[in-house]
Amino acid sequence: MKMPSCGDFECGHHDSIAVMDATMAALDPEQAPVVVIANRGLAVRIEDGHLSTEERAREAKFIRQEDRQRFRTTHFLKRRVCAAFTGIQPERMNFGTGWNNKPYLKEFTGLFAFNLSHSGEWGGIAAAKANALGFDVQAAIELADFPMSEIMHPLDCIRANSPASAALVWAVKEAVTKANGIGLGYALKKLCIKRTSDDAVKSVQLLGQQWFVRHGLLADGSAIAVAMNTWVQMEKIQLLEVKF
Template sequence: MTAWQIAMPAGQPGTAVWHVDLAAIRLTPARARWLSTDEQARAARFLRPQDRDRFVHSHLALRRILSGYLGRDPGDLCFDPAENGKPELGGPDRDRLRFNLSHSGSHALVAIADGTAIGVDVEVARPLGDVMAIARAHFHSGEITTLAGRSAAERPMAFLACWTRKEAVVKALGTGLSLPLDSFEVTLPPGPATIRSWARGASPCHDWSLHHLDLGAEAVGAVAIARGGESCALYRLPSDGETL
């Protein structure tokens, strides 16, 4: 095991999400060499240092986590864009695992699945303005009605929960903006996360698992798995000097 790799938890399920504190990651010269030429070029295009750091640290974390599953050096991993643009493992690791990455503020989530599509989304709690106006522009009518029934104090976090659940589904599908967010309905807290309905022809997969991720008071997260009845463990990525 090379420096800064992780040992996988015993008895891990087929799917898992890793919660990463990006502020706890240190960029060292050795870790910088993990990044591909493409990743380095993408990082250099960010104008704001905090955006560049968020990109670099989240990709270092992604490589660290994947290397633990695959038993390979983080710098040896390569990624290819799929036809829909969603990155996937390339080279000798092609088709071994599916993954997805999301970050917001100092929080990042890395989702891992074996043999099925997976999507994850995280949003940091922050002032949002008129969430009902945003919901009416993007959400399913059932979600709008449910959100309107929440108190003013509950509404912002309920909105973020709905948003992350929908984004996780879209990211799992890899359809991007081609799938309207109002073409399917998800539940809102406090009930369990589920997909309640799809518009005709909207989903190529009939069985889905959707999970709310408890990230504390600062952020909201969700993971969508294109396989019914799938459990998902939530782990915290150890920071420098920590062990699992």
């Protein structure tokens, strides 16, 4: 099931930033969370100056080109989307990681949460005027190569019987652990995915706290999921895909 979309926008080599910023400006971050995704191929159009020195150093450590592309694409989106929410210029941003493993923007102290993810052909960010948010994108999972028993709960309402549905289970649970900040070591099979009144929203309990997760599938079978602790914002999530 597809998330509500605010429309796609095309990015040319020279005007991609202007078009993207204009599209973001048309949104209302005060009212709705935003998910922005892009194919990793966007990386070839992103100049070095759009990343910090530290980000470029981290990018250079990746051996595989596809890993570098995912990293560059995701962190470019991070700076543009955070600028739309906070009004801070992208080149002036400094980021950190809190005690709960969640990223934050050092220059902004208002109500704001964001989360990054990349997998397969995709990189993206979810952001909202909220105190907690988790986001995950997961490429389709080949069942023969992946031990789904390590992440499936016996009562999960989503059954991992295809590459796309397996990716969906993973993305939903990862989004919850990232929203909570518990870290990568938590056993995902402890989390049970339950139905809600909305087919595109699931409920997951983690350490006594309820999380709502809106999820969807991309055209190539990759899954995306956004977790928040309030139901109200679930129906308002806006999905944007950067096309180039």
